Every structure is written in C-alpha cells, then in structure tokens.
Amino acid sequence: MSELLLECQNLSFSYHTPEGEIPVIRNMNFKIYKGEFVSIVGPSGCGKSTLLNLLTGMLSPEEGFVKMSVSGEEKPRFGYMLQQDHLFEWYDIWKNICIGPKINHCLDAECEQYLKELLKRYGLSAFIHKKPSELSGGMRQRAAIIRTLAMKPELLFLDEPFSSLDYQNRLNAANDIGQIIRKENKTAVLVTHDIGEAISLSSRVLVLSKRPTAVKKEFLLPYRDMNLTPLEIRNTKDFGTHFNAIWKELNNS
Amino acid sequence: MEGVEQQLKEKIPISDRQRQYLHQQHVKKRTIRLFRILILIAFLALWELASRLEWIDSFFFSSPTRLADCFVYMTAENALFTHIGISLLETMLSFLFIMTFSVACASLLWRFEYVAKISEPVLVILNSLPKSALAPLIIVWLGTGMKTIIIAGISVALFGCIINLYTCFQNTDPDKQKLIYILGGKKHHVFTKVILPAGVPTIISNMKVNIGLALVGVMIGEFLAAKQGLGYLIIYASQVFKLDWLILCILILCLIAIGLYEILHIFERKICK
Structure with missing residues (x-):
C-alpha cells in the first residue's frame, strides 16, 4: 500500500443559521493515498464543496478530524482549483501564476524557472504577458492549474474546475488537466457532479449520499495504469458499464 | 478596434x-x-x-457678445482668474480629501466588520442629510474662509462615497478572496491583491461623480462664507443685479466641470489600459 496522504475520520459538520441547524456531513470516513486520483460525486447540494472546505481547513469539523500528512510546513502543501479559474483580470498571466510564491516569499530564480518550464510545457509561453481575457477558456484553465502547481503541492483539490466551461472546452480542459496532473505525478481529489468526468480522470470514485452526506459506495477504476488520456478513456468498452453503475448508485442515494 | x-x-x-x-x-x-x-x-x-x-430682455438673459465684453472687463477689473483659481483650488483640495478619506475609511470598514455594522446607520443618516443645512453650522464652528469652504465641499460627497466604496469592497467575489487564503495569504494580501484592484473601476466612477459634487459643495460654501471665488461672485452679482456677471460665472463653472471630468477621463484610460 502506498503512502497515506489524507485521512478523514468520523467527520461531521453542520451549518448554523437563525432558522435552525443544517446537518451537512455526518460520520464521513475515507483515505487518500499518494499518486491516487479520487473523484467525489454526489447529488446536487449534498455538501461536496463543504467537504472540500473541511479538507483544506477553510472550515473546522464539529466532530471527527482531517489528517493531512503533507501539511506541517509553513507554506501550504496542497493546491486548490475552484469552480472557475478566478484568474485576476488586473494581472497578466505571469503575475497570476506567481501570486502564490509571491505571497509566501519564495519567488526566487529557481521557482521562476520552474514556472517558465510549466508555461512552456503546457503551451502558454507566448501568452505570458497577456491578460486573462485574451486567453481561451481552455488556456485559462491551464494557467489556473499552473498557478496551483506553482507552490509544488503534493495534493490537489479540484472543486468542479470545469463547470463554468461549455461542453467542448470542458472535455478538452479535463483532458489537459488530467494529463498535467498525471505528468507531474500529483495526487488529486476532484469534486464533480459529472460522472463521465469522474471516470475518465480517476483511479477511484467515492459516491456520496444525500444530506447529511457520508461515503455511500466506492468504485475502483482500472484506467489509471493503462496510460490512456481522459478522452481515450471515454472511448473504452467498459466506460459505459462504470458510468451506469455509478449513475445507479447516485440515483439511489 | x-x-x-x-x-x-x-x-x-x-x-x-x-x-x-x-x-x-x-x-x-x-x-x-x-x-x-x-x-x-x-x-x-x-x-x-x-x-x-x-x-x-438682454438685461435678464444677456447675450454672447455682452458676455465676451463682460469677460474682458472682469479679467481686467475683478481679477476673474484669481476667483477661478481659488474655486479650482478649493474644489481640488476637497476632491483629494474626499477620495483619500473615503478609500481609507472604506478599507477600515472592510477590515473591521463589527465597526462597519455599528457605524452603518450613522453613515446612512449623514449621507441622507441635506448638506447645505450643515453649512451655516460649519461657519459658526470654523468661521469664514477657505477651511470652511473645503469642509463644505467635502461634506457633500464624503459619506456617499464611503458607503459606495465599502459596498464595492464587501461585494468582491468571495471565491477570489478564498483563493488568496488557500495560497497561504493573509487578510492584507486579500486587500492588496483582490479587494483594491477589483475596486478600481468603482473608485474611478466615484471620482467622476465626486469631482462634480465637490464643486457643488465648494459653491455652497462660497455662497455663504467667502470673499473670493466663483460662488462669491455669483452671490455678489445676484445681489447687485449684474446678471451678465452671474451668467458668465455659471458658464465658467460649466467649463470647469467639463475640464475636470475630461482630466478624470484621461486618468481612467491610463489606469485601465
């Protein structure tokens, strides 16, 4: 068994409003190991984004705990991609991707070299001084993942990062990002409501139940070791079988 | 293009x-x-x-040639450009103070949420108060002179500007702010990297409104407590029925307003490039 990166045990969380308490997560348990790509799918509004906020420490659990083996250093060792790319329009692409190292005072020559390499590897070198508005949706997503990788995180959290794109761009962006994460040998946790996206990118899919949510079922997928791109995975014979199994589980949740 | x-x-x-x-x-x-x-x-x-x-009746409505003659006469006899200069100086000082103080106050209110919640009704009341009603009180407190006029100019626009900027800061995309925290940033990083840059268009649109309001405030101040300036000339001209003077001063105010707006427009284009 490979190295354990994240452990979530008996995790519970509720929102408190003047109208009453809304239990969102109850007794959630799962583990993430190094090199895995785990997708979390669940019914709409079940608390997927809340779960990511708990995993990243933006919210504190009411019960249970989240243990991240990669943390413990001053700078965060995890990256986070939000539902939109959230590139800052007032900065050019270079300033956007440098923002993490700059905040953490680690933008040295070595870091700059690493970022320039990433830009070159993923076809954005020519756009280094362009404003985000001058880039296509897919290019913006690539810039956003480079910004996330700038801090060299071991673990990436992806909160429906392609949901703001149209279908064609979405497929391309998921294909690009999936390959980038594999090439950079990162561990990733993707929250999505798109079953196809989850299957094409992941080694494991966790299906969540309705609110208050918990892990209902786990699906192990064989594609991670096959060296296929996410788009190629969508064309494999048993893609539909996995899709139907997860869909059935999701509908019964 | x-x-x-x-x-x-x-x-x-x-x-x-x-x-x-x-x-x-x-x-x-x-x-x-x-x-x-x-x-x-x-x-x-x-x-x-x-x-x-x-x-x-050209006595009441004047005419372009009468105004041209009046301009030549007033330039020579009444130091018209000194009056224009004083009104401009007072307007610019009021405007600079309004913008500096508004950005500073809105930033503090954004930083200290409790203070914002506590002071919200006070700001709303001060903003809705007719500022011309405050002018006589300011004169009693501070006497006549440039200081009073500048404060009158400031009072017209300050509170509205603070409310606008604070609302803008508060409504900045929470996900963009979250991103900075995720990247290991602190609240001051959120302010300098997200809140302030995202607020630039609102700050500029407020500048455009406030330059006009500062001019209005300065005119109110000069009507009541000045011995120099275009507002003083307008009041003096109306009292002695020199309506050519009065209309000329109003035209000059129009030109000043256009000029100041154009300067801000150029500034906006430079900033937003």
Missing part, C-alpha cells in the same frame, strides 16, 4: 471590407462631432439674435 490596431502594428493586411467599415466608423464619429459644434454655434447665434432683436 484594438484588434485592428494590433493588425496594423503587426502589418497584417486589412481587407477592403474592413477598410470600408473603419472609414464608415470614422465618418460617423466626425459627423457627430460636427453636429455638436453646429448646434452650439446655432444656439449662440440664436441667443445673440434674440437679444439684438429684443425678443428677450
């Missing part, structure tokens, strides 16, 4: 249709400008004619 400029810069050939389109746009712009000038000339000519043919 930026794309075309890029094409020109990179020497990519422009098609005939594109050239025709650009020519049409150019003609359209020039026609609009020409019509504006023609309307102005027609208005001045009609005004002059109506005055000379005594369709209107």
Whole structure:
C-alpha cells in the first residue's frame, strides 16, 4: 500500500443559521493515498464543496478530524482549483501564476524557472504577458492549474474546475488537466457532479449520499495504469458499464 | 478596434471590407462631432439674435457678445482668474480629501466588520442629510474662509462615497478572496491583491461623480462664507443685479466641470489600459 496522504475520520459538520441547524456531513470516513486520483460525486447540494472546505481547513469539523500528512510546513502543501479559474483580470498571466510564491516569499530564480518550464510545457509561453481575457477558456484553465502547481503541492483539490466551461472546452480542459496532473505525478481529489468526468480522470470514485452526506459506495477504476488520456478513456468498452453503475448508485442515494 | 490596431502594428493586411467599415466608423464619429459644434454655434447665434432683436430682455438673459465684453472687463477689473483659481483650488483640495478619506475609511470598514455594522446607520443618516443645512453650522464652528469652504465641499460627497466604496469592497467575489487564503495569504494580501484592484473601476466612477459634487459643495460654501471665488461672485452679482456677471460665472463653472471630468477621463484610460 502506498503512502497515506489524507485521512478523514468520523467527520461531521453542520451549518448554523437563525432558522435552525443544517446537518451537512455526518460520520464521513475515507483515505487518500499518494499518486491516487479520487473523484467525489454526489447529488446536487449534498455538501461536496463543504467537504472540500473541511479538507483544506477553510472550515473546522464539529466532530471527527482531517489528517493531512503533507501539511506541517509553513507554506501550504496542497493546491486548490475552484469552480472557475478566478484568474485576476488586473494581472497578466505571469503575475497570476506567481501570486502564490509571491505571497509566501519564495519567488526566487529557481521557482521562476520552474514556472517558465510549466508555461512552456503546457503551451502558454507566448501568452505570458497577456491578460486573462485574451486567453481561451481552455488556456485559462491551464494557467489556473499552473498557478496551483506553482507552490509544488503534493495534493490537489479540484472543486468542479470545469463547470463554468461549455461542453467542448470542458472535455478538452479535463483532458489537459488530467494529463498535467498525471505528468507531474500529483495526487488529486476532484469534486464533480459529472460522472463521465469522474471516470475518465480517476483511479477511484467515492459516491456520496444525500444530506447529511457520508461515503455511500466506492468504485475502483482500472484506467489509471493503462496510460490512456481522459478522452481515450471515454472511448473504452467498459466506460459505459462504470458510468451506469455509478449513475445507479447516485440515483439511489 | 484594438484588434485592428494590433493588425496594423503587426502589418497584417486589412481587407477592403474592413477598410470600408473603419472609414464608415470614422465618418460617423466626425459627423457627430460636427453636429455638436453646429448646434452650439446655432444656439449662440440664436441667443445673440434674440437679444439684438429684443425678443428677450438682454438685461435678464444677456447675450454672447455682452458676455465676451463682460469677460474682458472682469479679467481686467475683478481679477476673474484669481476667483477661478481659488474655486479650482478649493474644489481640488476637497476632491483629494474626499477620495483619500473615503478609500481609507472604506478599507477600515472592510477590515473591521463589527465597526462597519455599528457605524452603518450613522453613515446612512449623514449621507441622507441635506448638506447645505450643515453649512451655516460649519461657519459658526470654523468661521469664514477657505477651511470652511473645503469642509463644505467635502461634506457633500464624503459619506456617499464611503458607503459606495465599502459596498464595492464587501461585494468582491468571495471565491477570489478564498483563493488568496488557500495560497497561504493573509487578510492584507486579500486587500492588496483582490479587494483594491477589483475596486478600481468603482473608485474611478466615484471620482467622476465626486469631482462634480465637490464643486457643488465648494459653491455652497462660497455662497455663504467667502470673499473670493466663483460662488462669491455669483452671490455678489445676484445681489447687485449684474446678471451678465452671474451668467458668465455659471458658464465658467460649466467649463470647469467639463475640464475636470475630461482630466478624470484621461486618468481612467491610463489606469485601465
């Protein structure tokens, strides 16, 4: 068994409003190991984004705990991609991707070299001084993942990062990002409501139940070791079988 | 148009249709400008004619030639440019103070949420208060002179500007703020990297409104507590029935307002480039 990166045990969380308490997560348990790509799918509004906020420490659990083996250093060792790319329009692409190292005072020559390499590897070198508005949706997503990788995180959290794109761009962006994460040998946790996206990118899919949510079922997928791109995975014979199994589980949740 | 400029810069050939389109746009712009000038000339000519043919009483309504004579006379005898300069100085000082203090206050309110919640009703009341009602009180407290006039100018726009900027800061995309925290940033990083840059368009639009409001405030102040400035000249002219003076001062105020707005427009284009 490979190295354990994240452990979530008996995790519970509720929102408190003047109208009453809304239990969102109850007794959630799962583990993430190094090199895995785990997708979390669940019914709409079940608390997927809340779960990511708990995993990243933006919210504190009411019960249970989240243990991240990669943390413990001053700078965060995890990256986070939000539902939109959230590139800052007032900065050019270079300033956007440098923002993490700059905040953490680690933008040295070595870091700059690493970022320039990433830009070159993923076809954005020519756009280094362009404003985000001058880039296509897919290019913006690539810039956003480079910004996330700038801090060299071991673990990436992806909160429906392609949901703001149209279908064609979405497929391309998921294909690009999936390959980038594999090439950079990162561990990733993707929250999505798109079953196809989850299957094409992941080694494991966790299906969540309705609110208050918990892990209902786990699906192990064989594609991670096959060296296929996410788009190629969508064309494999048993893609539909996995899709139907997860869909059935999701509908019964 | 930026794309075309890029094409020109990179020497990519422009098609005939594109050239025709650009020519049409150019003609359209020039026609609009020409019509504006023609309307102005027609208005001045009609005004002059109506005055000379005594369709209107030139004592009450003046005329362009009377105003031109009045301008020459006042420049020589009444140090008109000194009055204009003083009003401009007071307006600029009021404006600078309004913007500096508003940005500082809105930033503090954004930083300290409790303070914002506590002071919200006070700001709303101060903003809705008719500021001209405050002017006599300010005179009693501070006496007459430039200080009082500048404070009158500030009072007109300050509270509204603080409320606008604070609302803008507060409504900045929470996900963009979250991103900074995720990247290991602190609250001051959120402010300098997200809140302030995202607020630039609102700050500029407030500047455009406030330059006019500062001028209004300064005029109110000068009406009541000045011995110099365009507001003082207007009040003096109305009291001695020198309506040529009065209308000339109003025209000069129009020109000042246009000039100040244009300066801000140029500033906006430079900032948003």
